[in-house]
Amino acid sequence: MKNRSMPSAWPLALLLIAAVSVEAALVTGSIVYTKRFKTTLLAEPSPLAAAAGELALGRKLTVTESKGNWLHVSDGPLAGWIFSGNLSTLPPAEAKGLDGLPVAASQTTATAAARGLTPAAADYAGRRGLENARDDLNWLLEQSSNLTDEQVEEFLQEQKKGEYK
Amino acid sequence: MNPRLFFIGAVILGLIASPARAQFDFNKLTKAIDKAKTITDTAKDASKVAKGAAGIGPEEEKVIGDSVALEVIGKFGGLVRDEDITRRVNLVGRALARYSTRPEHQWRFGVLASETVNAFSAPDGYVFITRGLYDLAATDDQLAGILGHEITHITRHHALNIVRRDEFFSGSKSLLEKYSGDYREANAAVGQVDAQLKQFDVGVGKITTGLIEKGFDQPTEFAADQGGHDLAALTGYAPGGLRSVLVQLQQPGSPTKKTFSTHPPLKERLKRLPDEPAAAPPPPAP
Numbered sequence: 001m002k003n004r005s006m007p008s009a010w011p012l013a014l015l016l017i018a019a020v021s022v023e024a025a026l027v028t029g030s031i032v033y034t035k036r037f038k039t040t041l042l043a044e045p046s047p048l049a050a051a052a053g054e055l056a057l058g059r060k061l062t063v064t065e066s067k068g069n070w071l072h073v074s075d076g077p078l079a080g081w082i083f084s085g086n087l088s089t090l091p092p093a094e095a096k097g098l099d100g101l102p103v104a105a106s107q108t109t110a111t112a113a114a115r116g117l118t119p120a121a122a123d124y125a126g127r128r129g130l131e132n133a134r135d136d137l138n139w140l141l142e143q144s145s146n147l148t149d150e151q152v153e154e155f156l157q158e159q160k161k162g163e164y165k
Numbered sequence: 166m167n168p169r170l171f172f173i174g175a176v177i178l179g180l181i182a183s184p185a186r187a188q189f190d191f192n193k194l195t196k197a198i199d200k201a202k203t204i205t206d207t208a209k210d211a212s213k214v215a216k217g218a219a220g221i222g223p224e225e226e227k228v229i230g231d232s233v234a235l236e237v238i239g240k241f242g243g244l245v246r247d248e249d250i251t252r253r254v255n256l257v258g259r260a261l262a263r264y265s266t267r268p269e270h271q272w273r274f275g276v277l278a279s280e281t282v283n284a285f286s287a288p289d290g291y292v293f294i295t296r297g298l299y300d301l302a303a304t305d306d307q308l309a310g311i312l313g314h315e316i317t318h319i320t321r322h323h324a325l326n327i328v329r330r331d332e333f334f335s336g337s338k339s340l341l342e343k344y345s346g347d348y349r350e351a352n353a354a355v356g357q358v359d360a361q362l363k364q365f366d367v368g369v370g371k372i373t374t375g376l377i378e379k380g381f382d383q384p385t386e387f388a389a390d391q392g393g394h395d396l397a398a399l400t401g402y403a404p405g406g407l408r409s410v411l412v413q414l415q416q417p418g419s420p421t422k423k424t425f426s427t428h429p430p431l432k433e434r435l436k437r438l439p440d441e442p443a444a445a446p447p448p449p450a451p
């Protein structure tokens with residue numbers, strides 16, 4: 001297939017794979033960051049363990065021990081366990097926008113809010129004769145927003161996925 | 166041309182060409198100019214199409230994502246409006262996305278009413294799987310492998326790399342500078358919005374064509390396979406889920422036409438994916 005967009009994509013792809021795979025070869029002393037608005041630090045490597053603290057988005061931590069998919073991390077006197085899937089090797093502030101510039105956490109926050117179809121896209125549907133697709137997309141947005149984060153959390157627990165595995 | 170813009174342009178032209186030009190009401194022109202400027206500003210606010218040197222941020226990605234999603238849905242016969250199917254796809258998809266590099270993003274997963282076998286992602290968290298592929302993914306492990314691949318495309322901005330930012334948004338900045346005088350400025354403002362909209366539509370068209378006709382280049386697809394594999398495994402799904410779907414498609418009697426037509430050949434993808442279990446082991450007894 002013709003290589004259209006990224007002539008040197010292999011090195012970039014390999015770098016990205018290395019960057020986002022927190023599980024891969026994280027050794028003691030590695031630096032990681034919280035990637036959710038709120039991450040609970042646990043006293044033991046279990047989702048049922050007592051909370052040892054609560055961390056905001058982008059908190060820089062040092063890995064001090066690993067056990068399976070769980071990492072013991074610390075920041076000064078604050079220490080505890082976090083499921084590796086809830087950490088990133090890249091700080092959120094360095095998440096790149098389309099132009100390669102950092103995307104601020106505040107923008108990330110705004111993005112996360114549930115929303116309907118943007119007015120500009122609704123106009124686009126009108127210009128392109130995509131009214132049926134617009135109705136379908138609005139239906140999908142409604143279905144998606146009906147599924148709450150709490151329901152996804154319950155699903156993870158029931159299915160024993162993520163930190164519940 | 167946007168009908169509203171056409172109307173404003175017509176108002177301004179009407180004022181200029183009017184026989185009553187001798188009694189030209191400057192207030193009317195000012196109002197028309199203000200209205201034209203308001204439309205310009207509204208368009209900028211809605212799609213942030215002209216941010217100068219600033220980068221494209223989440224607001225632009227939303228508009229682009231919505232528009233590309235509309236095109237994908239339109240080209241694949243609409244969405245399967247089945248609440249149970251949509252719920253399953255969204256539960257598995259959001260479970261995966263929670264451990265991606267964009268866990269707080271708004272993710273939407275839909276099933277396209279098409280018997281072809283394929284999956285697509287649009288910017289801003291849209292993932293689509295065709296009904297043909299959905300029916301092949303009998304287990305959540307297989308579904309997770311497919312969705313993980315598409316989530317990886319989004320978290321790494323693959324679709325948005327198809328067009329450069331300046332292809333989307335350049336060319337309209339200097340239009341106003343070409344004119345002098347108030348009514349010319351008003352006309353230029355109208356023209357600017359129109360030019361921006363046309364440029365935006367062309368940009369969306371390029372992404373859509375790239376996604377559903379040409380597909381990504383092979384290294385990008387292999388990277389998405391690997392990323393999806395890792396994400397599925399991290400979430401607790403069988404790491405061999407995606408591979409098992411691809412193997413299934415190689416079996417005699419499987420659909421051969423229009424199967425992952427925008428992806429690299431199955432055998433090339435299979436070569437790069439480790440032969441691992443296609444079903445997650447049962448959880449340990451409590």
